[in-house]
Amino acid sequence: MTIDTAFLKSIPYFSVMNSVELETIKQSFSEKTLQRGEVILREGELSDTLYFVVAGAVKIFKTSSQGKDQILSIARPGEALNDIPVFDGGTNPTNAQTLGPVTLYSIKKDKLQSVMQQYPKVALNATMVLAQRMRQLVSLVEDLSFRHVLGRVTKILLSHAGDSDGTKEHLTQQEMAAMAGTAREVVARSLKALEEQGHIRLERHRIVITDRKSLEDIVADSG
Amino acid sequence: MIEMPIIDQAKCNRCGLCVSVCACGAIVLVGNTVTIIETEDCHWCTNCEAVCPTAALTCSFEIVIEEE
Numbered sequence: 001m002t003i004d005t006a007f008l009k010s011i012p013y014f015s016v017m018n019s020v021e022l023e024t025i026k027q028s029f030s031e032k033t034l035q036r037g038e039v040i041l042r043e044g045e046l047s048d049t050l051y052f053v054v055a056g057a058v059k060i061f062k063t064s065s066q067g068k069d070q071i072l073s074i075a076r077p078g079e080a081l082n083d084i085p086v087f088d089g090g091t092n093p094t095n096a097q098t099l100g101p102v103t104l105y106s107i108k109k110d111k112l113q114s115v116m117q118q119y120p121k122v123a124l125n126a127t128m129v130l131a132q133r134m135r136q137l138v139s140l141v142e143d144l145s146f147r148h149v150l151g152r153v154t155k156i157l158l159s160h161a162g163d164s165d166g167t168k169e170h171l172t173q174q175e176m177a178a179m180a181g182t183a184r185e186v187v188a189r190s191l192k193a194l195e196e197q198g199h200i201r202l203e204r205h206r207i208v209i210t211d212r213k214s215l216e217d218i219v220a221d222s223g
Numbered sequence: 224m225i226e227m228p229i230i231d232q233a234k235c236n237r238c239g240l241c242v243s244v245c246a247c248g249a250i251v252l253v254g255n256t257v258t259i260i261e262t263e264d265c266h267w268c269t270n271c272e273a274v275c276p277t278a279a280l281t282c283s284f285e286i287v288i289e290e291e
Contacts, residue, residue: 036244036246055239055243056240056244057244057270057274074273074274076274077238077240099243099244099270100240100242100245101243102243157286160286161286161287161288162285162287162288169285170283170284171283171284172281172282172283172284173269173272173282174278174281175283184273188269201289204226204265204266204267205226205267205282205283205285206285206286207285207286208287208288208289209286209287209288209289210289
């Protein structure tokens with residue numbers, strides 16, 4: 001296992017460090033490889049390790065008491081996992097699970113603190129990363145709590161629906177998100193909610209509207 | 224023909240994230256090109272679209288109203 005200093009340089013936390021400095025800190029990191037579906041972090045557990053995605057993708061999500069998942073973000077190479085408990089000493093606020101084979105670099109909290117004390121510019125970069133994360137979460141909170149996203153997604157479904165033998169439009173969840181002015185994760189949640197309520201049926205590459213009248217009511221009620 | 228996710232090669236940066244998250248092996252790297260293989264094992268999880276950093280991969284849904 002060799003920690004790649006060029007990759008460390010690509011991580012926003014450490015982008016301000018030069019190659020000599022990176023060589024001095026690289027022994028503080030460990031590498032870990034995981035298979036698809038492995039849980040890296042569990043909500044509510046204590047953790048003192050900061051992870052960085054080197055290869056693959058990791059979903060960051062919360063699970064409700066009814067077992068429903070809400071994806072908050074997807075961490076791609078260069079992004080950090082678990083910074084909140086590492087910095088505030090609390091428990092993991094979210095779960096993290098691999099979406100495929102994943103390689104991670106990890107660094108223990110005490111070693112990270114030493115790096116930050118030795119190189120304060122790393123701490124400055126860390127605050128920027130956390131501020132960007134907060135901005136993304138504030139936007140998601142806004143979507144989930146204040147906006148009538150369900151109504152907007154429903155309206156999009158109705159206005160783009162074709163009949164069974166006529167022209168059918170095709171839309172991706174990303175396109176629906178752009179139209180509704182929200183995040184893709186919120187569209188996914190809205191579609192699941194509509195399916196659970198029995199208004200639509202999600203099939204392989206098809207959204208079947210099973211109860212048009214109820215969808216029209218949802219749009220009307222959302223103002 | 225089996226409907227499959229679509230890749231826009233002009234947008235694709237060959238990062239390989241879609242290949243790594245595809246559970247059914249439908250997305251593969253052939254040389255330096257991300258290629259999609261037709262398979263009924265693809266359940267349209269849309270993870271490939273979700274992880275793509277350049278929006279090169281799309282999994283579209285056709286929206287239909289069921290006849291009553």
